[in-house]
Amino acid sequence: xxxxxxxxxxxDPAVRAxxxxxxxxxxxxxxxxxxxxxxxxxLVARGMQTGTGFFDEVAPFKIGFSPFLDFSLGETTYLEVFxxxxxxxxxxxxxxxxxATLLGFFVGVVRLSPNWLASRAALxxxxxxxxxxxxxxxxxxxxxxxxxxxxxxxxSIEMGFxxxxxxxxxxxxxxxxxxxxxxxWMALLMALCIGLYRFxxxxxxxxxxxxxxxxxxxxxxxxxxxxxxxxxFVAGSPLxxxxxxxxxxxxxxxxxxPLPMFSLWFALTxxxxxxxxxxxxxxxxxxxxGQTEAAHALGLSRKDTxxxxxxxxxxxxxxxxxxxxxxxxxxxxxxxxxxxxxxIVALWAGITLNQTGQALIIIAxxxxxxxxxxxxxxxxxxxYNRRVQLTER
Amino acid sequence: MTTDAPTASxxxxxxxxxxxxxxxxxGQFHVLKDIDLNVKRGERIVICGPSGSGKSTLIxxxxxLESHQEGTITVDxxxxxxxxxxxxxxxxxxxxxxxxxxxxxxxxxxxxxxLAPIWVRKTAKKEAEEIAMRYLERVKIPEQANxxxxxxxxxxxxxxxxxxxxxxxxxxxxFDEPTSALDPEMIAEVLDVMVGLAEDxxxxxxVTHEMGFARKVANRVIFMDGGQIVEQNEPEAFFNNPQNERxxxxxxxxxxx
Numbered sequence: 001x002x003x004x005x006x007x008x009x010x011x012d013p014a015v016r017a018x019x020x021x022x023x024x025x026x027x028x029x030x031x032x033x034x035x036x037x038x039x040x041x042x043l044v045a046r047g048m049q050t051g052t053g054f055f056d057e058v059a060p061f062k063i064g065f066s067p068f069l070d071f072s073l074g075e076t077t078y079l080e081v082f083x084x085x086x087x088x089x090x091x092x093x094x095x096x097x098x099x100a101t102l103l104g105f106f107v108g109v110v111r112l113s114p115n116w117l118a119s120r121a122a123l124x125x126x127x128x129x130x131x132x133x134x135x136x137x138x139x140x141x142x143x144x145x146x147x148x149x150x151x152x153x154x155x156s157i158e159m160g161f162x163x164x165x166x167x168x169x170x171x172x173x174x175x176x177x178x179x180x181x182x183x184x185w186m187a188l189l190m191a192l193c194i195g196l197y198r199f200x201x202x203x204x205x206x207x208x209x210x211x212x213x214x215x216x217x218x219x220x221x222x223x224x225x226x227x228x229x230x231x232x233f234v235a236g237s238p239l240x241x242x243x244x245x246x247x248x249x250x251x252x253x254x255x256x257x258p259l260p261m262f263s264l265w266f267a268l269t270x271x272x273x274x275x276x277x278x279x280x281x282x283x284x285x286x287x288x289x290g291q292t293e294a295a296h297a298l299g300l301s302r303k304d305t306x307x308x309x310x311x312x313x314x315x316x317x318x319x320x321x322x323x324x325x326x327x328x329x330x331x332x333x334x335x336x337x338x339x340x341x342x343x344i345v346a347l348w349a350g351i352t353l354n355q356t357g358q359a360l361i362i363i364a365x366x367x368x369x370x371x372x373x374x375x376x377x378x379x380x381x382x383x384y385n386r387r388v389q390l391t392e393r
Numbered sequence: 394m395t396t397d398a399p400t401a402s403x404x405x406x407x408x409x410x411x412x413x414x415x416x417x418x419x420g421q422f423h424v425l426k427d428i429d430l431n432v433k434r435g436e437r438i439v440i441c442g443p444s445g446s447g448k449s450t451l452i453x454x455x456x457x458l459e460s461h462q463e464g465t466i467t468v469d470x471x472x473x474x475x476x477x478x479x480x481x482x483x484x485x486x487x488x489x490x491x492x493x494x495x496x497x498x499x500x501x502x503x504x505x506x507x508l509a510p511i512w513v514r515k516t517a518k519k520e521a522e523e524i525a526m527r528y529l530e531r532v533k534i535p536e537q538a539n540x541x542x543x544x545x546x547x548x549x550x551x552x553x554x555x556x557x558x559x560x561x562x563x564x565x566x567x568f569d570e571p572t573s574a575l576d577p578e579m580i581a582e583v584l585d586v587m588v589g590l591a592e593d594x595x596x597x598x599x600v601t602h603e604m605g606f607a608r609k610v611a612n613r614v615i616f617m618d619g620g621q622i623v624e625q626n627e628p629e630a631f632f633n634n635p636q637n638e639r640x641x642x643x644x645x646x647x648x649x650x
Binding site: 207208209210211212213288290291293294295296297298299300301304308309312313 | 456458481484485487488489491493495496497498499508509511512513514515516517518519557558561
């Protein structure tokens, strides 16, 4: 008889592990079941109906901001309101993430500047915005800064065809006048992109063959802008502009970015950038000084050292905590309720819930929206993270 | 490793590095005091001394990883000043090997070797890779070219670091305690490569405590203490008949084991 077979089952680690997991699983199942049971009983006891019937009912309220999905009072249903809410949440999250990343990188790099004043200013910025509640900051920017300092619509600040006032920013919106022309323009733009891509590939091949470098990035940006402008006329100027015009009380025509949206975006950007700046600083500092020295000793310039040696290594430290900040920003956008921007929580878990009383399904759907957004964001970034993490050993 | 120890300096060429009355301070601390040093082409110099004597600082001044406050350093006819163009010109011609290798962990061995030739010398990628493979063969690890530094042993990493410097075709190689972080059997493989370089006539400045290497390879051994060059001589005379008391004490301490 071997040693193994003589272990009594209650001391066998394999048996114990399985037993513990079975017990845990049973407890969780019982917990979930009792929550479900309890909810159903309570709903029945109060005579409340739950279901998706209200989805097709027309929403009796107005939504001021819906840039991509059409809203018209008296026609839009609750389900469409739900999608408008998702659209606005995604919009503010994407805009916030882009701005917070750029600003955060900038502040994080300045924080490490050898210039005492610059570095202290960055430190002050970080500590100021990291250490106060976001809700307070949103209300501060909206009610204490932007709202009082911007003029009423009739005294709008005019910048070309753009008007800025206390209600928001009024911008001209493009209107399709010639749809075949638009398609031609789109096709030409597509061809231009393919051409620029080919150019970048050729420039890379040439660099590897001869060692000569071209400022490909800037050439491509310029090429796209200039080429796009010229091709627009080649395609016969297919777009017209709907410009905002001042009516008796407010602007008519064009599009409007409401002030609450701007305040929310501004506050989310500033707040999150302070955290991202700290991630960036930590990432750069995690690259040992020996790496910079080795690069310098080989004669690499300061710029090449940063781009080829420091940043690729710093990114591995920067990305994982920055994913969390992106998720935080997305979820924090629900604080928009405080200033009245119409995102998913305000529209769906707020107004719609009040109107219909369908708490259970509405809250569940709201939770699902945030779950999906967060899981999607982290899936994308984890994929990117795996690419930069590299096989180091 | 069967060649005779080079003793005569007859075959040595013109001056490559000239250091004149070099002084350096870290705040109040005077690290380098009135250093004069002249290195001829093809010369192999070993610098030794107790820790804190300024030997690493001295060779780090030569490619401006450290700046000095007084005196002049001239490398290959170019004087080291604040001028970044001069600094980069000099760094291109001066290779350096570090105690902790400092390979770039995010790049493969081959990419480590081609990075500077491609970006600094503007060599075509293909050509840079051919050169890199030649040097990797020379340090006897061509088969590791596509691995990452983290997958190699310490000795292999240090040999890659040497190959990486050689890819820039430097006129001078600086070694800052290249074997101090290695296990004994790995020390041997790194020293073999360094002896091979010396035999090919590379100008070398080497901070090391490997006295066997110094005896075999050096034209000159320099002993530093307290930021000064205390004594310098040909290896034979240096080891057998040290003049200065501090040198005698240092040698008796490191040679008694």
